[in-house]
Amino acid sequence: MIVATAGHIDHGKTTLVKALTGVDTDRLPEEKKRGISIDLGFAYRKTPAGDVIGFVDVPGHERFVRNMLAGVCGIDYVMLIVAADDGVMPQTIEHLHIVDLLTIKHGIAVITKTDRVPAERVAEVSADVRSLLASTALANIDVLPVSAVSGDGVETLRQVLGTAASEFGNREHAGRNLRYAIDRVFTIAGSGTVVTGTLFNGAVAVGDKLVISPSGREVRVRGIQKDGQPATQAIAGERCALNLTGAEVADIHRGDWVVAPAIHAPTQRLDVRLQLLASETQPLKHWTPVHLHLGTADVTARIAIRRGASVAPGTSAIVQIITDKPLAALNGDRFILRDQSAMRTIGGGTVIDPFPATRRNAQVRMAQLGALENADPAAALAALLAGSPAGVDLVQFERTFNLTAERAAALTQAADIAIVGKETRVALPRAVVDSIKKSAVEALTRLHRESPQATGFEIATLRKQLAPALSAATFTAVLRELGDEKKLEIAGSTARLPKHVATDNPADEKMWQALKPILDNAGFNVLPLRELAPASNIKEPILKDFLHRKARTGEIIRVTPERFYPRATLAQLAAVAQVVAQAVPAGFSAAQFRDRSGVGRGLAIEILECLDRLGITQRIGDVRKMRKDFVPILGDAVAPPAPAVKPQTAAKPSPQPARRNTPPHFRR
DSSP: OEEEEEOOTTSSHHHHHHHHHSOOOOOSHHHHHHTSOOSOEEEEEEOTTSOEEEEEEOOOSGGGHHHHHHHHTTOSEEEEEEETTTOSOHHHHHHHHHHHHTTOOOEEEEEEOGGGSOHHHHHHHHHHHHHHHTTSTTTTOOEEEOOTTTOTTHHHHHHHHHHHHHHSOOOOOTTOOOEEEEEEEEEETTTEEEEEEEEEESEEETTOEEEEETTTEEEEEEEEEETTEEESEEETTOEEEEEEESOOGGGOOTTOEEEOGGGOOOEEEEEEEEEEOTTOSSOEETTEEEEEEETTEEEEEEEEOGGGOEEOTTOEEEEEEEEEEEEOOOTTOEEEEEOTTSOSEEEEEEEEESSOOSSOOHHHHHHHHHHHTOSSHHHHHHHHHHHOTTOEEHHHHHHHTTOOHHHHHHHHHHHTOEEEOSSSOEEEOHHHHHHHHHHHHHHHHHHHHHOTTOOOEEHHHHHHHHOTTSOHHHHHHHHHHHHHTTSOEEETTEEEOTTOOTTOSHHHHHHHHHHHHHHHHTTTOOOOHHHHHHHHTOOHHHHHHHHHHHHTTTSEEEEETTEEEEHHHHHHHHHHHHHHHHHOTTOBOHHHHHHHHTOOHHHHHHHHHHHHHTTSEEEETTEEEEOSOSHHHHOOOOOOOOOOOOOOOOOOOOOOOOOOOOOGGGOO
16 A cells, blocks of 8 residues: 655644654755655554554645656555644645545545643544544544654554555556656665656566656666565555666656556547646636646646636636656556646646547547446447447557456456457447348349449448548458358459459440450450550440440450450460570570560550569569469460571671772771
C-alpha cells in the first residue's frame, strides 16, 4: 500500500512520517537548512503482518504544489494532516481538493501537535476537519489526534495503517502492460542511471526491455530495488527503484513513464471528463490556458470546448485538452488542472480517450465517449460496437485500455464479435458482417444475371451501396473473407462470383470464334488493336472492351493495352526466353531474345516486360534472367525452332576518295 501525506506547510507531516518509520524524508540540504519540505520524500515500514507500506511525504508550501501533485498521482491511501494549533489552512483545502479530484477514497485525517493545545482545541479542529471532509469521497474516514513529540496516538495510527494495508488488495496487474511513473532520476557510481517511481499497471522484472515515454528511448532493466533491498520483480501498486541501461540521466525527466513497447503512443490531444471546482468564481471558457498534471508530468495546455460553450463552477463536462508538448496518457488516468500561473487548482478529472480522431461525426463521437467512460473494458467494447458504424479499431482499443494481447483476445472471444482484417484489426457485430456478406453475394448475383458481360462490381461502388460507414480497407477485408469461403473472387478492384466469365454469352462467343483463328495464325507477331479491328471486321471500341474482358478469364493475356496474346502463344515465348537464358547464364539481352523469337525489337521488349510483370523473368540492369518456371503460370510449352538466318552477301569495298595533294602538316 502506498500512503501519501497531505496538508499545509509546517503541520508536522515529515515529523509524523519519521515517528512512524524512523526515516527523515527531508533529504535535501536546503530542506535541512530551512526546516521545510521542498521535494518529495520517501520512507517504508513493514507491518507485523508482513505488509509493506510505502510513504510519500509531500511538501505543504503553496509554491511546491507541483511537487505535491507528482507525489500523490499513484497513491492508495492519504493521511490528511492538520495541526491542532493552526487548524484548517489554505493548503489543507487545496490538498484535499486535489486528492478528492484524484478520487482517492481511503485515508485517515490526523490532528497533529496535540501536545501544544488543550483538549477543547483538538475537539474544535476535529469538528472543522469533519465538516471539510463532508462533501468529499473521504467523508467517512476516521479523525485521529496524534502527537509525534509525546507519542500519543502514534501506535494507534500504526495499527490503523497496518489494518488498512492488510485489507487493501493488490492492484490488478495481470492482463495489463507495464506503466511506471517516474518521480526521481539520478545516477549511482558503478550502477548508472536510476529512476524511482510507482507501478500503475502490470509488472516489471530484471532484464525487461522497455521504453521511456513520450521520448521513445529504449531501455533495459538492469536491476530493481524495493524497500531498499534488491528484488527480481515488482508489480502494480508498489514503489521501486529501477536501474536502467540505454539512457543517461539527461535523457529522462520527472513526468516520463517507463512503459511496455506496446503502449508507447505519445499524444497531445485528450478527450476528458472535467470537473470544475465549485470554489471557482468564473466559468471555464474555450481555449483557456492551464497547467495539466497527469501522472508525475506537468505540461501547459489549453481547454477546447465545443461550440464555444463553457463549464460552470461545480459542474462537469466532456472537453478536449490540447497540450503544448507530447505526453503519455491512457483511459482512466486521473488529472489535475491548475490555472495559467500555476498558483491555483481549478479542477480535475478523468481521461476518456487519449487518442481522439480529428474529424468525427458529433453524434457518433458522443456515443463513443459515453462508451469509453465505462471502466470495464468489456462493457466499453460492447457499447462502442453499438455506437461505431465503422467498427472498433482493436489495436487502438487495446492500447487505450492498456490490455495485453492475451487479455484482449479473451475479451473479444467472450464478446462473440467478428474481427475483420489482419494488420488493422477492426471489430464489428457479427450480425453486421453476416448481413454485408449476404448482401454482397446477392448484389453480384443480380449484376451477373442482368449484365452478363460485366466483369464484376467495382469494390468501391459496392461499398457505397452496402456499407458506406466502413472504411475501404475494412470493407475489402470482409469481401476477402467471402473469397476465402469460395463465395466470390476478387480481381484487382473488382469482385465477381466464382467462375463468372464476362464473355460467356452468345454475342461474345461469336466474336471470339472470329478472333481466335486470327490470333492463333499470327504466331508471335500478334496484331495491335488498330490492325486487329479491321482484320476481324469488329469496331475497335467493341473489340477493345471484349479483349479486356476476355483477358480476365486468363484465356488471353494483355501484353500491352493495345496487344493481346493467346495464353498458349505467350507460353511458347516464355519457353523461348528459357532457352535463351540457358544459353547465356549471365543474363540475356532483349536483342538476343529478339533474334531467337524472330519478332521486332520493340515487340520483343513489350513481351519481356509482360513476362517481368508475371514474375517469369527479372530485369537486372540491361539483361534478364529467368525468375520462375513459366509452366505453373502459363502452361506447358516448347520453344519453336530458331528462325533461319538469311545468308549475307559479301559487301563490295567502297571506293576510296581521291587523295588530294595536301601539304603534310594539314593531313589528319
